Amino acid sequence: MDQEINKIARIMVLKSFVTNGHEISQQRFDSIPVESYNIKRENCVTNSVTSSRLSEGRNLFDKYNIDAYIITADDVHMHPGLSNIAKCDKRLQAVSGFSANFGIAVVTRTSAALWTDGRHFRQAEKETDCGWEIYRKGGPEAVTVTDWITQKLQTIEGEKHVGSAPSYMNAVWWRNFDTVLSPSNIRLLPIDNDLVDQIWTDSRSVRPSKDLNSLDIKYAGRTWQQKVEDVRKEMTKKNVDVLVVTGVDEIAWLFNVRGKDFANKPYFYSFASIDKNSVSLYIIDCKSKLNKVPTDPESKQKLKDHLKTGADGKCTRECVQVMEYDHNQFVLNIASLAEKSTGRVWMSYDCNYKLYSAIPKEKVYQAIPPTLYLKAKKNFIERNGMRNSNLFDSVVIIEFFARLEKEILEGIPWTVHQAAEEAIKVRSRSLSLYRDQSFNTLSGSGHRGADFRYHPSEETDHDITTTEIFNQDSGGQYLDGTSDLTRTFHYGNATEHEKEMYTRVLMAHINLSNLKFPVGQTGNYMNL
Known part of the structure; x- marks a missing residue:
């Protein structure tokens, strides 16, 4: 349940990583040295592979008329709470060497900077090429992403352009960036064909696609049909016609299906949508997986029988229509559903900007999705x-x-x-x-x-x-x-020093348990 709680809470603080936003009070940072917010690179090493890719990316700036480019550590799903994404999606690592999954970077024609949190700050120092400045997110002395961009581009006359891939940036982040940068005459431009995707063509692994198995009702407690009914009731309360689901954890829960596309997690690459008359699921190699014999001894049905669909994924009764996993096609299909419907389209705060911007603003209802809070309420x-x-x-x-x-x-x-x-x-x-x-x-x-x-x-x-x-x-x-x-x-x-350190850690945990959460922060941001 911790993952659901952290995921819900994270929604409320997306803004703070981009701007100063809601910061933890001053006294929470008195013990952190100022220099910890910006590492002075003295013993770094040069990585010829990442340096070359960075140079190739800059060579594309003129083609898209941009002065800087923002690179996130996300894939199209915006996985809050997930500690890993596929190797083929580690775009930030491909250009910087930084392998953690929490960070954001900005590249200009002459500079490059990376921001991460306290959990990965020293890791960034060890892994990142010499050509990068490294900043720790948070604290009174911290340099924000938007401040850095504004300072680096201030000498350029006229309107400045910052590019980023809308598929790889959270919609809330995108709007915040745009709002904060626009007063400085800086415009955020969507670049559908991500620059890193264009230059990262060597040594790139394929997307994982492991077997899928249905989860028996004796472990799930409720059938997927009952869960869909629960979701539709929530949609009716909010006057919503279409629900868009991009969270892979929510989809695994909703359909009672388990996979292994993500290390140490029972999830699989997927999208889903629910409207008044249909339920759709997008998975990799859908026809093969629908008809495959279960590989888990506790799974008793083929996927097509579990989802009550045909061997080709098509159906006409109360079932799940299963289609091939393709982000661009998913966006087009959601846009088509929105066009045909008279009501609103429910999207999570964690949806990417490309998906968000495909729906007319007057039809977007952005809120915590029912698949998340119903999942958190265990039966x-x-x-x-x-x-x-x-x-x-x-x-x-x-x-x-x-x-x-x-x-x-x-x-x-x-x-x-x-x-x-x-x-x-x-x-x-x-x-x-x-x-x-x-x-x-x-x-x-x-x-x-x-x-x-x-x-x-x-x-x-x-x-x-x-x-x-x-x-x-x-x-x-x-x-x-x-x-x-x-x-x-x-x-x-144990030595007296070891006893003292153990006791101090215990004291820190006690202090943390007694802490009144600052406005707009989550447990992930409470550094001991």
């Missing part, structure tokens, strides 16, 4: 499944931790990478409904244990000892729920 079966999955998950992991402690004290060697792999194995061996990790395990000891983005590998592996703190954060994806379990251990005698 009895879902609540019970969440309890059971977390209970059983806790049992097997605590049993593993007990064994780990015993063997380390007996002198049997363990490394952090082995411990991370074993957490996956014990879940998979012991729990029949386990399907995947819920995220890449964070596991470390000593100074590496303090890095909350540290993922152990064979190359960076190190021993778990009796002289250092060891912690592990792991979780599982189950058919009936999702788990996330973190534990910190010391298998010897």
Whole structure:
């Protein structure tokens, strides 16, 4: 449920990343050095691949009559709460080297700057090419994206043009950028054929397309038909004729279908729409997937039978019309539905600007979608499944931790990478409904244990000892729920400094739990 809550809350703060907006009060940042907001690049390295792509992108500025270009870390779905997107969509990484999924960049003819949050600030320093300025979002001394653009373009006479791909920018962000930049005679131009897509033609992977399986009613609690009925009731309350769904988590929930297109998430690339008379779903390789035999032992039907549709995805009764996944065609189809309808079209705050701008403004109803808040309100079966999955998950992991402690004290060697792999194995061996990790395990000891983005590998592996703190954060994806379990251990005698640090972390958590949320902020922005 945390993902739904964070996703709903994030909607209220989209503006703050673009402008100064609603910032956390001054006292929240007194302990953060001013220099942390803008890294001084002294020991950076030059990446010839990303530098070359950046140069190629600048060479296209004259073609589109632009003075700067905004690059987001998003794909067409605008995934709030998702920790990963497909490698083929990592456009920001392709030109900068920065691999995290939270950030935004601006490139001019002579400068380039990247903004990210506190979780990924140091990661940006390590990964990003020397040609980039790096800024941390938030705080009283922070340079905003719009301030930076205005300052860099101030010497250009007349109207200045900043381009960006409307498919890859949130509609709220786009409108905010346009509103803030326009008083400085800066115009935001939509460029449908994204510059990064044009120059990133080498070593680009294909979009994932894994098997899809229906989720049995004993885990879902309600059929997709019942959920569609619930959604239509909400549409009627708001006098809406069409609902547009681009959130892949919402679509998986709505249709009781599970996939594996995203690492550690049971989602699949898809779009959907609901109107008064029809329900449409867009998936990759639709005809093949509709007719494929289920690959999950708990799935009892082919997808076409589950969705009550024909082998070709077409239907005439109460069913789901299934079509091929294509963003441009989806936008055209939604525009056609809007043209034919007399009522409004319901779109999420997280829809991209290309989709948003395809609908006449007077017909757009932008709000938290019913597929999101109905998904957040778990039914009895879902609540019970969440309890059971977390209970059983806790049992097997605590049993593993007990064994780990015993063997380390007996002198049997363990490394952090082995411990991370074993957490996956014990879940998979012991729990029949386990399907995947819920995220890449964070596991470390000593100074590496303090890095909350540290993922152990064979190359960076190190021993778990009796002289250092060891912690592990792991979780599982189950058919009936999702788990996330973190534990910190010391298998010897902790030093006074270690005790103090542990206590201070506890104090920070207590302070955070007592914090009154500042206006317009979410938990993601509350840096301990």
